[in-house]
Amino acid sequence: MSTTTxxxxxxxxxxxxKGPNPLTFLATVGGQNLSLIGALVAVLAxxxxxxxxxxxxxxxxxxxxAATITGLxxxxxxxxxxxxxxxxxxxxxxxxxxVVSAMAFTxxxxxxxxxxxxxxxxGVLVGALxxxxxxxxxxxPTIATxxxxxxxxxxxxxxxxxxxQGYVLNDDVFVFLGRGKIAGxxxxxxxxxxxxxxxxxxxxxxxxxxxxxxxxxxxxxxRLAGININKYLVxxxxxxxxxxxxxxxxxxxxxGSGQPTSGSEGLELKAITAAALGGCxxxxxxxxxxxxLLAVALLGALENGLTVEGINTFWQNVAQGVLLVVAVVIQQxxxxxxxxxxxx
Numbered sequence: 154m155s156t157t158t159x160x161x162x163x164x165x166x167x168x169x170x171k172g173p174n175p176l177t178f179l180a181t182v183g184g185q186n187l188s189l190i191g192a193l194v195a196v197l198a199x200x201x202x203x204x205x206x207x208x209x210x211x212x213x214x215x216x217x218x219a220a221t222i223t224g225l226x227x228x229x230x231x232x233x234x235x236x237x238x239x240x241x242x243x244x245x246x247x248x249x250x251x252v253v254s255a256m257a258f259t260x261x262x263x264x265x266x267x268x269x270x271x272x273x274x275x276g277v278l279v280g281a282l283x284x285x286x287x288x289x290x291x292x293x294p295t296i297a298t299x300x301x302x303x304x305x306x307x308x309x310x311x312x313x314x315x316x317x318q319g320y321v322l323n324d325d326v327f328v329f330l331g332r333g334k335i336a337g338x339x340x341x342x343x344x345x346x347x348x349x350x351x352x353x354x355x356x357x358x359x360x361x362x363x364x365x366x367x368x369x370x371x372x373x374x375x376r377l378a379g380i381n382i383n384k385y386l387v388x389x390x391x392x393x394x395x396x397x398x399x400x401x402x403x404x405x406x407x408x409g410s411g412q413p414t415s416g417s418e419g420l421e422l423k424a425i426t427a428a429a430l431g432g433c434x435x436x437x438x439x440x441x442x443x444x445x446l447l448a449v450a451l452l453g454a455l456e457n458g459l460t461v462e463g464i465n466t467f468w469q470n471v472a473q474g475v476l477l478v479v480a481v482v483i484q485q486x487x488x489x490x491x492x493x494x495x496x497x
Contacts, residue, residue, distance in 0.1 A: 189447040200458035220453030221341040227427035229396040237369040237437030238294040242301030244420030248309040250401025255319030255411025265326035280394020284387035309413035318411035331406030353442040369437025429480035
């Protein structure tokens with residue numbers, strides 16, 4: 154190769170004298186995630202100025218622990234939304250699992266592992282039941298899981314007589330789950346981290362994950378490509394049941410007893426809001442775990458800040474509703490779809 158050719162080849166490559174390209178960085182991180190990071194920093198700064206204890210290590214841990222259960226449900230909500238579905242019964246599923254874990258623990262001579270196994274078993278059943286109703290009953294996911302929301306909530310109240318069940322804080326395993334720490338981080342937070350990492354790897358680096366995106370993006374094309382959509386949908390809803398059961402177990406460990414409704418009320422709204430804020434397209438085929446976790450952190454920081462400032466807790470529901478609407482509006486604008494009732 155001549156000297157001239159070598160120089161031309163060198164000139165055609167990237168200019169190493171230039172610094173990092175901001176556009177490349179933006180594409181890697183994602184505009185949605187950068188917006189969430191900015192909003193999170195703003196919320197932390199605002200409440201940090203208003204209250205000196207807000208940014209303390211202890212309060213940050215309180216925020217993390219409180220956001221763990223929501224985070225687990227938001228992670229699996231992300232998976233089902235990417236797949237083109239929705240599950241608004243996750244809070245009720247967690248409530249059933251919480252009650253079952255405590256009652257099985259008490260009836261099995263205080264064996265924590267029996268309680269946890271019973272909760273996971275129930276989680277698999279109710280999650281798979283949602284999937285079967287949706288797939289083989291041909292029921293819209295919103296309607297099917299709305300029915301599940303009412304049914305599982307009623308089931309939790311029936312088996313518990315509407316009261317908290319059992320007492321688990323005399324057991325070392327439940328105490329470790331609810332209040333233990335590893336390397337300075339609460340065990341609950343580690344469970345969220347490991348679950349999120351596992352789901353992220355599943356979605357991004359396996360054929361299963363690619364098929365889930367394909368189903369949500371275009372189910373007709375996915376079916377023609379040979380993907381068994383029915384099997385995938387039932388499996389995804391069963392996965393939601395398992396993770397909801399884990400959330401219910403952590404709820405029991407954190408509160409000390411099985412909670413039929415008080416600890417699980419409103420978790421489905423938080424999970425859906427976090428997934429939508431994190432960039433999940435509610436029509437499916439788009440989303441990721443990183444954005445969802447940032448949204449969970451934002452919601453947790455906002456909720457804690459309002460509580461620390463003594464603001465009426467009802468405003469937290471207002472804030473969640475507003476954030477959900479904002480997230481959907483942003484998605485609609487980015488997709489370029491025509492607004493309902495307006496001319497093209």
